[in-house]
Amino acid sequence: MKQLRRNFLKLSSGAGAIAAVAAAGLLQTGSTWAAPWNKSGFESKAVADIQKNLGVTNLIDSEDIVITAPDIAENGAIVPVAVTSKIPNTQRIIIIAENNPFPLAASFDLMDGAEGYVSTRIKMGKTSAVRVIVKADGKFYMATKEVKVTVGGCG
Amino acid sequence: MADPMRIRAKLQGDTADVRILMRHPMETGTRKTSSGVVPLHFIQSVIVQHNGKTVLDAQWSQAVSQNPFLGVRVKGAKVGDKISVTWTDNKGDKRTDEVAVAAGS
Numbered sequence: 001m002k003q004l005r006r007n008f009l010k011l012s013s014g015a016g017a018i019a020a021v022a023a024a025g026l027l028q029t030g031s032t033w034a035a036p037w038n039k040s041g042f043e044s045k046a047v048a049d050i051q052k053n054l055g056v057t058n059l060i061d062s063e064d065i066v067i068t069a070p071d072i073a074e075n076g077a078i079v080p081v082a083v084t085s086k087i088p089n090t091q092r093i094i095i096i097a098e099n100n101p102f103p104l105a106a107s108f109d110l111m112d113g114a115e116g117y118v119s120t121r122i123k124m125g126k127t128s129a130v131r132v133i134v135k136a137d138g139k140f141y142m143a144t145k146e147v148k149v150t151v152g153g154c155g
Numbered sequence: 156m157a158d159p160m161r162i163r164a165k166l167q168g169d170t171a172d173v174r175i176l177m178r179h180p181m182e183t184g185t186r187k188t189s190s191g192v193v194p195l196h197f198i199q200s201v202i203v204q205h206n207g208k209t210v211l212d213a214q215w216s217q218a219v220s221q222n223p224f225l226g227v228r229v230k231g232a233k234v235g236d237k238i239s240v241t242w243t244d245n246k247g248d249k250r251t252d253e254v255a256v257a258a259g260s
Contacts, residue, residue, distance in 0.1 A: 037199045042216045078220045097218060101185075105218040114203075114210040115170060119226030123183070123218045 042104050047096060047131065050104045054094065056133055062087065062141035067132050068119075069147050076124045076149040085116035085134045085141075092135035093118050098144075099128035125152045157250040164229075164238045164256040171232035171256045173203065175225040175240050183217045198223060200243045205229045206236055234258050 041053035051059075068082040083093050093108045093116070105122045116134070124130075127148045134141045158178035164171045177198065184195030195217060203211040203225075211227050229238065239253040 037214055042214075080224075082226065100218055102216055102218065105216055107214045109212040109214075111208075111210050111212070113205055113208065113230050115228035115230055117226070117228045118211075118213075119224070121220040121224045123181075123220055 038107065041107075042102060044104065045102060047098055047103055050096060051133070054104075054107070054133075056094075056135075056140045059133070059140050059142045062134070062143055065132055065134050065141060065143035067130060067143055067145040069130055069145055071146075072148045072150065073124065074150050076126070076152040078121050079124050079147060079149070080119070080121050081130060082119035083117065083132050083134075085136070087116065087134055087136040087141055090116035090134055090136045092133075094133040094135075095120070095122065096131040096133070097122060097124050097128050098131055100125050124149045157248055160240060160242075160250065160252040162238065162240055162252055162254045164232075164236075164254050166232060166234055166256055166259045168259075169231055169233075171205075171229040171236065171238065172259075173227045173229055173238055175203075175227075177201075177223045177225070177240075177242055177250075179221070179223060179242070179244065181217060181219055181221045181223060196244065196246060198242045198244045201225060202241045203227055203229075204237075204239045204241075205232060207239075232256050 041050050044050045044053055064086040066084040069079060073079040081095060085093060090110055095105045096103045097105050106120060108118045124147060129144045129146050131144045161176040164173045179198050180196055182193045182196040186193045197217040198215050201213040202209055210229055234256055236256040237253055238256060239251060241251040243249050
């Protein structure tokens, strides 16, 4: 263990950039995906913390975000949620079920070539507002929709 | 090895309507059975590529439903274009499947 640590330190001091990234907490061990999974955001229990961890600032309410979800979901285990963003240059769509134990459900990064649209199905523990945050041109926009859940889907 | 995905990509104008159905238990880590709590097991990352170029890079939590559905729309697509989807879960399991864009009806 000690030896490993020494090697790691040696390695990282050799590559200053990597050390700096690691120090900033951006380098997550064991991440094999393109963008590292936002652990702090996904493990936050409060919507405000999620927004902080995802770098969301200056939220603007927008009517150009259309959330398609049922008013009443009979089965909280399968709540279809579709988001259409008419905001030009939509870069990211974030779906948050506000009353879930871990409210952040999903975050979608849209590259050039994808329309401002995603559709999926999420679990909801109880009746809650579904909050959608759209990042476009570096600005953040928001819309919410209330979904009543008759049978929770977090068992 | 994980079960294959079902992917449909249909052209509508110059946009491909892509519908993906993955097979995954998406365990929340809170569900209890007679033998105890079922551990957290869910897809964390989904990448959709159009002819090898990433168009969607998604990060998910355990709150996405079991056997997840994902719909995306890819602009500037043509019949025969390749749409590939890769998911990775929290245990490091991976699955990639690919389809060609079909003509719309």
